[in-house]
Amino acid sequence: MSLSYQLDEKHEMVRAAVREFAECEIRPVAGALEEKEAFSVSLTRQMGEIGLFGMIVPEHLGGQGLDYVSYIIAVEEIARIDGSQAATVAAGNSLGLSPIYYFGTLEQQQRYLPELCRGDALMGFGLTEANAGSDAGASKTRAVKDGDDWILNGSKIFITNAATPITRGTIIQAVTGSDSRGKPEHTCFVVENGTPGYTATPMKHKLMWRASNTAEISLSDVRVSRDAVLGQPGDGFKQMLSTLDRGRLSIAAMGLGCAQGAYEAALKYANERVQFGRPISKQQVISFKLADMAMKIELARNFLYRACWLADQHQPFGKEAAMAKLYCSEIAKEVADEAVQIHGGYGLMKEYDVERFYRDQRLLQIGEGTSEVLRMVISRAIGC
Amino acid sequence: MHIVVTIKQVPDTNEVRIDKKTGTLIREGVPAIMNPEDKHALEAALCIREELGDVKVTVLSMGPPQAGNTLMEALCLGADEAFLACDKAFAGADTLATAYTLAMALKKIAPVDLVLCGSQAIDGDTAQVGPQIAECLGIPQITYAERIKASEKSVEVESGFGAVRRRVSADLPALVTVGKAINRPRYKTMKGIAAAFRDKGVQLLTSQDIKVNPGRIGLTGSPTSVKKTFVPELGRAGRIIDGGPETLSLGIIHTLEAENLLPKS
Known part of the structure; x- marks a missing residue:
């Protein structure tokens, strides 16, 4: 068995494509939509046009025909910019259309999947x-x-x-x-x-x-x-548990993306902000914070991708999904918290994205299995 | 109809720094991207395909093996086929040797009706390769297109030069260089990425494949010798104008007039 820690070119292309879209189309409007509590139909349609819905659904059912790793990279890249749009995509895929794809009758698949996969409709x-x-x-x-x-x-x-x-x-x-x-x-x-x-x-x-x-x-x-x-x-409970296992991978991706976005903002700020005559990133107390943030993100990413790889290989991944969701959401909290700390007073203001990241991460330890429930799931899986 | 778009892989100049000692680009760790104007040329080709229907869009590049990534990106965006002229013998080429090599590659993948190139590349900024390819092939060239109307037999191109607009048409085969004003390139789609990696790939062309004259390629075929590249040091020469409001405003106006910075009335 070979061990490879390099993503293949297709996955890198997915990352580059979603990053370009998120930087150009989501970043300029994210703050204002959030402030107004406005769900954007046009942005959702645009995300549908580039294929962010139905990513793992085969093409003959209207989907994009990609694998789980691709999907999780896409959610990570959107969450790196904006939790709200990442939520629309992650819930649209993992909770809205996945149950119909995995458990629906052919008639239900044909009735709902094409428009859900185009991003013309949500479930x-x-x-x-x-x-x-x-x-x-x-x-x-x-x-x-x-x-x-x-x-x-x-x-x-x-x-x-x-x-x-x-x-x-x-x-x-x-x-x-x-x-x-x-x-x-x-x-x-x-x-x-x-x-x-x-x-x-x-x-x-x-x-x-x-x-x-x-x-x-x-x-x-x-x-x-x-x-x-x-x-x-009578299949409802089984369907729900299976849907949540997969959904946890996408919540983990949201945690990872949120942490990445907060960390990048903090690193940029620390390199620009001068106190005591030099950038604060040159102060050991700040640089060590950033080093810890980078380390946690790398660990989270490696583990999450492995859990997705298991899902793509049709191997059991429930325990790994629970661990990935728990770990990614908890490091999102730690990283966003330190990112605000590094920004000082400015981190409390809406002009800076870290303020939004700090709030956005809070759901991740609650939705689709609280941290406490996930510890219960993991402890059962390891034989406690 | 067969359209070939030439593509260059360039360092992302937003990320590039200059080595002050040598005057060269520090390429290490700098992401490679598709030359932005080439992306507009590809978009123009894809739009022509959507409009006319029976059109094949091929992309062609010359470069090291890693330039294949940029061609894969073009395939993800919707190009049908991709060729990379890749051979150690091509290394060190200036614009003339590059244009000759690309022209010979175009002869290999002929028949070609329309060649679209970005006007210029963000790393060299010469704007020479497109026109030189046309000369090598002996076909008409139209530069700096801002609008292209293609039909089976001819192409009509509109270009803008400040206050002047130019509309020219040419019989096919022809070569057109494209500027950024022509369109807004599309985003890569997930379906496009899935299809490119499943069904398409980059085909390599060596110097043997395209039957080049060895004296006209690579460093040997390059008459240009770069004496020095450097970034001009621009100091800020401030000038202070003193006085009351009237002296001050007149002083500013006179300074701007002297520098030719005010619009002529």
């Missing part, structure tokens, strides 16, 4: 509820069979991309019965916007990712046909 992933966060199995949203149809009642909260002007619908996880041991059985449904009784409302005043869309969803006697069942009834 939410409705799992979390007001009283079912880390304890996802405790969800109260229910679906009851009525002839060939299902009737859904309940609510969801913190659902990314679920209430944008181009949202097509949301995959809703609901309790549809219980197994022989009395444990709840879950089923996922693709519920389209406009279905009577279904509403998705944007949630405002977030700390971070303010230009990405977050929604709360209410389902009141929502009737869907059996064609709306994602895959098979």
